[in-house]
Amino acid sequence: MSATLIDGKAFAATIREKVAGHVRHLHGEHGLTPGLAVVLLGEDPASQVYVRNKGKQTVEAGMASFEHKLPVETSQAELLALIARLNAAPAVHGILVQLPLPAHIDAGKVLDAIDPAKDVDGFHVLNVGRLATGQKAMVPCTPLGCLMMLRGHLGDMSGAEAVVVGRSNIVGKPMAQLLLGENCTVTIAHSRTRDLGEVCRRADILVAAVGRAQMIPGDWVRPGATVIDVGINRIAAPERGEGKTRLVGDVDFDSAVGVAGAITPVPGGVGPMTIACLLANTVTACCRANDLAEPEGLTA
Numbered sequence: 001m002s003a004t005l006i007d008g009k010a011f012a013a014t015i016r017e018k019v020a021g022h023v024r025h026l027h028g029e030h031g032l033t034p035g036l037a038v039v040l041l042g043e044d045p046a047s048q049v050y051v052r053n054k055g056k057q058t059v060e061a062g063m064a065s066f067e068h069k070l071p072v073e074t075s076q077a078e079l080l081a082l083i084a085r086l087n088a089a090p091a092v093h094g095i096l097v098q099l100p101l102p103a104h105i106d107a108g109k110v111l112d113a114i115d116p117a118k119d120v121d122g123f124h125v126l127n128v129g130r131l132a133t134g135q136k137a138m139v140p141c142t143p144l145g146c147l148m149m150l151r152g153h154l155g156d157m158s159g160a161e162a163v164v165v166g167r168s169n170i171v172g173k174p175m176a177q178l179l180l181g182e183n184c185t186v187t188i189a190h191s192r193t194r195d196l197g198e199v200c201r202r203a204d205i206l207v208a209a210v211g212r213a214q215m216i217p218g219d220w221v222r223p224g225a226t227v228i229d230v231g232i233n234r235i236a237a238p239e240r241g242e243g244k245t246r247l248v249g250d251v252d253f254d255s256a257v258g259v260a261g262a263i264t265p266v267p268g269g270v271g272p273m274t275i276a277c278l279l280a281n282t283v284t285a286c287c288r289a290n291d292l293a294e295p296e297g298l299t300a
Contacts, residue, residue: 003227003260006149012272015148015298016061019279022295023062026286034286035064036094036120036278037086041079041105042072047098054096054275061279066092076105080113087115093289094120094282117289120281122174131177131300136288138281139300143175145273146207146228147182147300153262154205154226158183161202165189165216165250166209171230175207178300196220206260208250218255227251227263230270 026032036058040051051067058065068082079097086095095118101107111119116126122140130137150157162184166172172188179186189199191210200206200220206227208216213233221227231250240246249266257263264270280298287294 003257004153004262006153006226006228006262006264006269008145008149008264008269008272011149011152012145012276015273015276015280016057018295018297019063019276019283020061022283022298026283026292027062030290030292032286032290033062033064033091034093034282035066035089035091036096036282037066037068037089037092038096038098039068039070039079039082039086040098041070041074042102044100047100051098054278057275057279058282063279063282064091072102076109079105079110083110083113087113087118092118093286094118094278096121096278118285120278120285122281123169128169128174131174134181137300138285139178140170140174141274141277141281142171142230142270143178144277144281144300145270146175146230147178148277148297149228149264149270149273150182150205150226157205160184160204161187162205162207163187163189163200163203164207164209165196165200166207166211166230168209171209175209179205179207181300206251210250212250213248214250214252216251216256218252218257218259221251221256221259223259224261225259227256227260228270229253229264229266232266232271 038051055065055067086092095114111123116124119138122138127137162179164172164176167188167190176186176188197220201222206225209230213235229249229251233248234245237244237246247267283295284299
């Protein structure tokens, strides 16, 4: 018996279609075009690819894309001044500063300078607090994508035992808050958890977000559980040739796929959902800024 594969690419395409439909509605009914500003400092190749993909998908969805590519030596004061201008710009509904930032810039100060209403990454301390207290918040894109896939596959999660392995501010903690919001019983586990395998085996829903390649073996997975693998790790793949690598998750897919009821593959699982949810958050921010109904199926 092999697990159902939760196809992130197909799911993300559905989200992008919903986003594009809502963008057409906002434009046609209200004369509004949601706008996303992305700020990139320096020449990091991975960040450049990611920013290019974000810009392309933003435009494909019918939204306005504002890209600000700054030299690596840009000062913190200059960056904060740009954010202040973007905060004040009516055409910009979402602001994203691509991480990591160069060492001379305090990332915390930069993220806290973004208007919480335009913080489509959901990293501002006010959005973190609102999410934790069950208020309307901008939700980080990766956990929001995980939630959408879980809702799509499971429907009602009320009463389910959920284990989140990983306690980062970007994925682990907000994921736990979202699952609490779905009335799950939630455990946050991590590298210091005693008998981590035993904790994982309790889970109806297992979310792996530790950033350690294939850390969770199949015998830690409860038979029939739904496994969401957030990890993206590059490991050596000598079978593909000398110096070749491949991407794997935090779960050992080959041993888990025969035990789980459903599982996200890596690549092609959670990854594609992140940019789709960034677009969804930008549309949500535009609706909130104009006191309009929020798009169905695109929010937490």
